[in-house]
Amino acid sequence: MPKQSIPRIEYLRVQNYRALHDLKLEKITPLTVFLGPNGSGKSTIFDVFAFLSECFTDGLRKAWEKRGRFRELRTRDTDGNIVFELKYREIKKSPLITYHLAIAEGTKGPYVAEEWLQWRRAERGGYFKFLDFKEGEGKVITGEMPDEQDERVFEKLESAEFLAVSTLGQFAKHPRVSALRKFITGWHLSYLTADxxxxxxxxxxxxxxxxxxxxxxxxxxxxxxxxxxxxxxxxxxxxxxxxxxxxxxxxxxxxxxxxxxxxxxxxxxxxxxxxxxxxxxxxxxxxxxxxxxxxPQLIGIEEPENHLHPRLLPELAEECRAASANTQLMVTTHSPFFIDGIRPQELWVLYRDKNGYTQAKRTSEMRGIKEFIDEGASLGNLWMEDYFEFGNPLKNQGAPRKN
Incomplete structure (x- = not known):
């Protein structure tokens, strides 16, 4: 598969999904690794991708039921919709597309409160929505390269529980919508066990x-x-x-x-x-x-270090980076040996803030880490020697340390 044909997620925002009250990840790399104490939100980020994929393959209601409905899904002590926003490119240097999905709960169960796709065709042009739906109805621009001046066609879905991208993406006349549907339904989330x-x-x-x-x-x-x-x-x-x-x-x-x-x-x-x-x-x-x-165009691997000898983990990390030339990889880990093979811009450290919500910071943006790496230090050693700004479960519950 040629490298330029691989879709890449560059940005993720999640609101009101379990501990992810309002989490933003920007400039996401082809290989992205999440590190943090138990309960910091690693598995929840992983589950965001699983939930979206299941919404497309199995339907919103089934994915919602599987996770305990809004009672378990929505961030505790909050109200409002659960919101996901992805920014991605279909191929290298193609326009950045934003996919926004807001899920609400009514008396009959979950429904799609809002769903839209947005891009801008030219470098200096304005952003516009070429798919815009609310509660099961809305407008979409057909064609290979939707333009702001093109005609918007009204469509009404059978139920507000259906996702517009999943439904309309089955028709060839909506190639950009179809491309996103194909991308998400093709994700592979790995929960491997030896047994x-x-x-x-x-x-x-x-x-x-x-x-x-x-x-x-x-x-x-x-x-x-x-x-x-x-x-x-x-x-x-x-x-x-x-x-x-x-x-x-x-x-x-x-x-x-x-x-x-x-x-x-x-x-x-x-x-x-x-x-x-x-x-x-x-x-x-x-x-x-x-x-x-x-x-698959996106692969998620949860805690690959389990049952593997520590000395094999840096090589497995390199294996993941090589694979990321042909797919996008998301990995969660607890292992300093695995992150010894990871670069600072690829590693996000998660922690809970004082309100109990998950926050994340890339290690390349932490004070002093770049300088240590330039001198030959490894990320695994820096983590174990407590040079990261946060993430130590034995100090202040892993929250940022005070200066």
Whole structure:
């Protein structure tokens, strides 16, 4: 996939979503890592992407119900709509598009209070909305390159619970809307566990790893059949990081299920994946995600350090950066070893302010960090030696320290 064809999110604002009362992230990089104490909001940011993706694939009501409705979703002791705002580019140097989604709750459940798409065509032109909906009805400009002077067509959705971008994006006459729908429905959020990768699923090649990793044997089967050179590369990397590992094989059993087996040197007999180490299986799963021949346009990985040897984590961070040439990666972590492989502009530290709301600051904007890095220090050591402005859970609950 050519690099210039990858959509990139450059800005995110979230209001009234759990601990994210009003959080802004600007100048988001292709690889973005979130660090912070327990309860600082890392998983909540991760869940923002999961929630949006589920709204598009499963519907607003299902995503809302799954998370405990507004009672659990809306920031405590506040009222008002839950609001998401993304700024992204479809391709490099294309116009910046803003997507705004406000969700409210009525007597019959959730509904879309407001939803719009905005851009400006020329460098000196004004911003205008080419999709503008409120409570299930609004106007949209059709065509490949909507212009402010173009005719706006009135549309009414069957229900205010439906998302206009998700609904209208199914029609070819709205290519910019369709592009956003395709982007969001293609996101991959990974909640891998070693136990799930040990499953013995029904045989059948599958192109993409599931969020839990329970179809890992199917993905290995797909790669061996359709992209053997990609599987060979994955196994070369894995064998370098897991001593004595020689081979990973997916074989079909008589009952129609697929079995993942692993061979270690110098033994001739393969062992079942369920007897392999947690770290081996998780590393294999991460590599299949990061080396996907046709990767999702956004990948989220939560706490990749679990079950992996600390010395492997800086290399995994580099693997993530290499993959970010073909996708956008969002990663949450607790590991100083993982962030040793991260650059200051890629790392955001989260903390709760005095009101209990999540705030975030990029390490490249913290006093003294750039100078330490220029002198050869690593981010992991700076964090553990308490050079970050905040984020230490043992000092003032991780909030900013006083000068």
């Amino acid at each position: 799930n990768t040990r499953s013995i699923p029904e045989a059948g090649a599958q192109e993409r790893l599931s969020p839990t990793g329970n179809n890992l044997p199917n993905v290995i089967q797909y790669l061996s059949e359709q992209h053997p050179e990609r599987l060979e590369k994955i196994l070369d990397i894995l064998s370098y990081r897991v001593p004595r590992l020689e081979k990973v094989e997916a074989s079909i059993m008589q009952d129609g299920r697929i079995l993942l087996q692993i061979k270690d040197a110098p033994f001739a007999t393969l062992i079942l994946a369920k007897f392999a180490s947690d770290g081996t299986l998780k590393m294999l799963a991460y590599l299949t995600v990061l080396h996907d021949p046709y990767p």
